[in-house]
Amino acid sequence: MHLFRKNMAAGLIPGLFLLLLSGCGLSGFSQNLSDAIMDNPDPATVREALPTFLVTTDALIASDPENVGRLCSGAELYSAFATLFIEEPDRAQRLVERAKSYGARALCADTGTCAVETMEFDSFVTLLNRIDEDQFPSLYAATISWLSWARQNSDDWSVVANLPKYQAALAHIVGIDETFRNGSALVYLGMLKSLRPPSLGGKPEEGKMYFERAIELSQGRNLAAKVGLARSYARMVYDRDLHDRVLKEVLAAPVEAPGLTLQNALAKSEAQLLLESAEDYF
Numbered sequence: 001m002h003l004f005r006k007n008m009a010a011g012l013i014p015g016l017f018l019l020l021l022s023g024c025g026l027s028g029f030s031q032n033l034s035d036a037i038m039d040n041p042d043p044a045t046v047r048e049a050l051p052t053f054l055v056t057t058d059a060l061i062a063s064d065p066e067n068v069g070r071l072c073s074g075a076e077l078y079s080a081f082a083t084l085f086i087e088e089p090d091r092a093q094r095l096v097e098r099a100k101s102y103g104a105r106a107l108c109a110d111t112g113t114c115a116v117e118t119m120e121f122d123s124f125v126t127l128l129n130r131i132d133e134d135q136f137p138s139l140y141a142a143t144i145s146w147l148s149w150a151r152q153n154s155d156d157w158s159v160v161a162n163l164p165k166y167q168a169a170l171a172h173i174v175g176i177d178e179t180f181r182n183g184s185a186l187v188y189l190g191m192l193k194s195l196r197p198p199s200l201g202g203k204p205e206e207g208k209m210y211f212e213r214a215i216e217l218s219q220g221r222n223l224a225a226k227v228g229l230a231r232s233y234a235r236m237v238y239d240r241d242l243h244d245r246v247l248k249e250v251l252a253a254p255v256e257a258p259g260l261t262l263q264n265a266l267a268k269s270e271a272q273l274l275l276e277s278a279e280d281y282f
Helices: 002-007 028-038 043-063 068-085 089-111 121-128 133-152 157-176 180-193 204-217 223-234 240-252 261-281
Strands: none
Touching (some): 028 261, 043 261, 068 133, 089 133, 133 157, 157 180, 180 223, 204 223, 223 240
């Protein structure tokens, strides 16, 4: 599960900053705040700002513990901060534990789908098929918060046991609305399908299709999807030509794109590191 831990950050940025909500919809101020953060080209500024939002979100959840929107925000914010910005294992563990708790509570309160980790797969899929588009924010928050926890706890047996459920959750979202959160569920599915080579049950060619669809939907502006294609797929199948070509496209592309600027800035930094390590990897 080393690759799972290494690749988890892909797709986390889209839609993370839906803050301080009374429901899963956005108020005017929250929408403006979300847009401002997503269009910020400086990840360091966002990293410094996030702890304030985390503490504020904790306080708002404490004042209204069943508020689905606030729980969604807490799950996504803690997942993002731990996965994208925190390198200390003990600190990251505390953050992802809280993220997972908030995500599970959001899904339970919104859909009645509770105790997912102890549920049989078929029972979960039955419940999953009753979740409609209005409930996608809580399903997505629960899924990415669990994935952020799984990345930090990749040696836990329950990661392998429960991964198919959360993959099914992402597939459910994509099957109804592949544009949800700028195609971020597609990027996650691409990553998960490419975790293992075909000889060990992986399906990297399916992963490639998910990455390519996310790129297509964004008209090439989703640089995180391109980095995912290079890191998760091209490295898995040892396609050096694809790997280098896609990463050079990322470095040459403009960082600014509505709703994608922050994630593109992070993608460019990762693309540079992947290119620098390519000679040793291949």
